[in-house]
Amino acid sequence: MTVSELPKITxxxxxxxxxxxxxxxxxxIGSEVSQLSPFEYVETPDRVYLPDKDALAIxxxxxxxxxxxxxxxxxxxxxxxxxxxxxxxxxxRAKSPSGQRIFPPHxxxxxxxxxxxxxxxxxxxxxxxxxxxxxxxxKGAIRTAIAYHLLKNSKQYNAPVQVSAIEKQLRQxxxxxxxxxxxxxxxxxxxxxxxxxxxxxxxxxxxxSQIYSPSLRTGPNTDFMRAIHVTDxxxxxxxxxxxxxxxxxxxxxxxxxxxxxxxxxxxGKAKSRASIYAELAYNVRAQFxxxxxxxMLSWFRxxxxxxxxxxxxxxxxxxxxxxxxxQWNNEVKYWENIGNNRHNNxxxxxxxxxxxxxxxxxxxxxxxxxxxxxxxxxxVNSLFNDELxxxxxxxxxxxxxxxxxxxxxxxxxxxxxxxxxxxxxxxTLKKL
Numbered sequence: 001m002t003v004s005e006l007p008k009i010t011x012x013x014x015x016x017x018x019x020x021x022x023x024x025x026x027x028x029i030g031s032e033v034s035q036l037s038p039f040e041y042v043e044t045p046d047r048v049y050l051p052d053k054d055a056l057a058i059x060x061x062x063x064x065x066x067x068x069x070x071x072x073x074x075x076x077x078x079x080x081x082x083x084x085x086x087x088x089x090x091x092x093r094a095k096s097p098s099g100q101r102i103f104p105p106h107x108x109x110x111x112x113x114x115x116x117x118x119x120x121x122x123x124x125x126x127x128x129x130x131x132x133x134x135x136x137x138x139k140g141a142i143r144t145a146i147a148y149h150l151l152k153n154s155k156q157y158n159a160p161v162q163v164s165a166i167e168k169q170l171r172q173x174x175x176x177x178x179x180x181x182x183x184x185x186x187x188x189x190x191x192x193x194x195x196x197x198x199x200x201x202x203x204x205x206x207x208x209s210q211i212y213s214p215s216l217r218t219g220p221n222t223d224f225m226r227a228i229h230v231t232d233x234x235x236x237x238x239x240x241x242x243x244x245x246x247x248x249x250x251x252x253x254x255x256x257x258x259x260x261x262x263x264x265x266x267x268g269k270a271k272s273r274a275s276i277y278a279e280l281a282y283n284v285r286a287q288f289x290x291x292x293x294x295x296m297l298s299w300f301r302x303x304x305x306x307x308x309x310x311x312x313x314x315x316x317x318x319x320x321x322x323x324x325x326x327q328w329n330n331e332v333k334y335w336e337n338i339g340n341n342r343h344n345n346x347x348x349x350x351x352x353x354x355x356x357x358x359x360x361x362x363x364x365x366x367x368x369x370x371x372x373x374x375x376x377x378x379x380v381n382s383l384f385n386d387e388l389x390x391x392x393x394x395x396x397x398x399x400x401x402x403x404x405x406x407x408x409x410x411x412x413x414x415x416x417x418x419x420x421x422x423x424x425x426x427x428t429l430k431k432l
Contacts, residue, residue, distance in 0.1 A: 014295035016313050019432040022133065022233060024284040026413050026422040028371045029137050031124040039073040042080050042103075043117050047092075048256040048279075050107040050122070055096035060086055062097050106130055106237075109254035109279055112416040117256060121278040121371075130235035131254055131281055135288060139230040141369035141377075142316070143198070145323035146225075148380045149309055150197050152326075160304040161196045163383050170384070174391055197306070199223045205299040224308060227297040228316075233286040241285075251285040259372065260420055262338075262348055263401070263409040269341040270348040273409075278371070280413065282422075287432070292316070317429060320367045324426075327376045328363035331423070334410065352421045353412055365426040372411040372424030381406070 042049045060066040065086040072079050083091035087102075094102045107129050111117075126132045150159050151166075201222045220226075236252040243249065259276040292313050300308065310316045335358040340349045368377040375381045381389050386405055393406035401408045413422040 015291055015293055017289060017291045018313050019287055019289055021430045021432055022138075022284065022286050022288060022427050023430075024425070024427040025282070026424055027133070027281045027284050027369075027427065028121070028278050028424060029124045029133060029369075030371045031122045033122060036120045036122055038076065038118070039079050041117075041120055042078070042083065042092075043111060043113075043256075044080075044092075046111055048109045048111050048117065048120070049092055049103045051103055052096075052100060052107070055098075055100040055102045058098075059094065059096045059102055063087075104129065109256045110416075112255050112257040112414065113277060114258075114418055117277045119277065120256065121276060123254075123279040123281060126232070126235060128235070130237065131252070132235050133233035133284075133286060133288065135230035135232045137369055138233075138288065138290075138367075139225070139228065141367050142228070142230070142320060143225055144378060144380065145320045145367065146309060146316075147197055148323045148326070148383065149319045150306075151380055151383055153309070157307045157309055158305050159197065160200065160302070160306055167384055167388055170388060170392065174388075174395060194223075196304075198225060200303050200306075201300045202303060203299045204301050205295075222300075224297065224300045227293045227300070229291040229293070231289045233288045236281050236284060236286055239285075249283070251283050253282040255280050255282045257416075258414045259424075260346075260348070260412050260414060261409055262350075262412065263404075264338055266403070267339070268337055269339040269343075270350065271341065271343040272346055272348055273344070275346075276411070280424075284427075313431070317366065317431070320429065321363075324365050324367050325363040326382060327368055328358075328365070330376055330382055332358045332361065334405075348420070350412070350420055352419055353423060356421070357423055357426075364428070366429040367427050368425045369427060370425045374410070375407045377425060 036050075040050070042051070057066065057069075060069050060082075063086045065082055068082045068085070069079060072082055080091075083094075087094035092103045092108075096102060123131055124134060150157055151161070151163050153159075154162050195218060199218045199220075199222050201218070201224060203222065236254075238250065238252050238254070240248055240250050256277060256279050259278050260272055261274070261276060262270050262272040264270050290313060294312070297308065297311070302308075310319060335350060335354050338350055340347075340351065342348065375389075375393070381392070384392075389406040390402070390404065393408070394400040394402060411424055412420050413424060415421040
């Protein structure tokens with residue numbers, strides 16, 4: 001008896017998944033806590049330590065120094081003297097009665113700051129206390145890139161909203177004084193960008209040989225970004241890798257550094273205001289996974305006929321690259337016109353930033369994300385005319401700068417030697 005050959009069953013290919021290597025010279029993703037007070041960290045000339053607060057409190061109570069600690073907090077003093085008294089010179093290696101490290105190694109950073117740190121801005125950490133890059137931050141940057149691409153190429157995709165229409169509505173909001181409300185500032189263009197570009201879809205999908213078109217109210221369920229899933233990155237563990245040429249290089253180095261907030265006078269000479277001290281990830285090398293549900297993407301039908309701008313991950317990454325180049329062009333234009341200067345007792349020399357980064361016309365990065373990337377990196381504002389952009393900035397910011405382009409200020413990072421070396425937020429995305 002001959003057994004007939006069973007038909008080969010092919011699993012439908014409905015997902016496209018890629019592992020992405022993310023690299024960045026300098027990155028900061030903000031945490032739920034915007035600033036740490038001096039008693040929440042301890043700085044030494046070499047490192048900045050964040051304590052395990054529970055372990056610290058238990059150990060201080062056991063040794064009879066808890067009231068001294070509380071007193072230092074109330075007086076807004078550094079807690080280092082209390083630590084010296086309680087644990088000795090090697091307080092950074094002290095343990096709680098249960099054996100926990102009070103200052104775990106992964107909660108400390110290299111100190112690049114000359115002088116005292118004030119109001120440290122921490123970077124986001126996962127539940128185990130390790131630096132990482134949330135998938136939501138990556139996806140949010142991708143969403144902005146898509147919005148920019150759709151508006152810039154509105155005729156190609158039959159987008160329901162044009163840049164001129166957005167400018168008109170923003171002008172009306174400015175004239176009516178609506179932008180003076182901080183809450184309304186944040187959501188000023190949500191209806192135009194989120195609803196019309198991302199959420200104004202019906203879903204049509206095959207089931208039992210029928211076509212169903214659920215009458216869903218527009219919102220998160222009808223947002224085509226549902227078809228994209230981005231995981232959190234791996235923890236940014238400090239590591240040393242050896243290249244094929246035998247050269248060793250350190251990656252994912254946590255540092256605390258001075259972030260210079262600079263702009264310029266009308267004659268182009270640089271000026272600055274008070275610096276910011278932030279926890280940063282230097283020389284980042286991490287991985288995350290992005291998945292495109294191609295079947296789900298095919299369900300989305302825009303109610304006004306707009307075409308989706310990508311069908312696969314390569315097209316999506318190209319959209320990100322194009323948006324990065326647009327931002328890069330603006331940065332090149334900005335930095336080539338800045339004159340080095342001494343202002344507020346600070347030497348503002350941006351030659352290293354220019355020579356290493358913005359002297360190149362072609363953007364070597366795929367996306368810009370995180371804190372310090374400004375209006376150009378997190379909005380589609382660069383599509384608007386210069387005058388409107390400046391008015392929006394002046395209305396929404398605490399310090400007006402009439403007659404200057406928007407954004408006027410930039411944030412750059414100093415290295416350990418006190419030189420201004422790094423811009424923030426540029427990342428490369430490479431499929432593995």
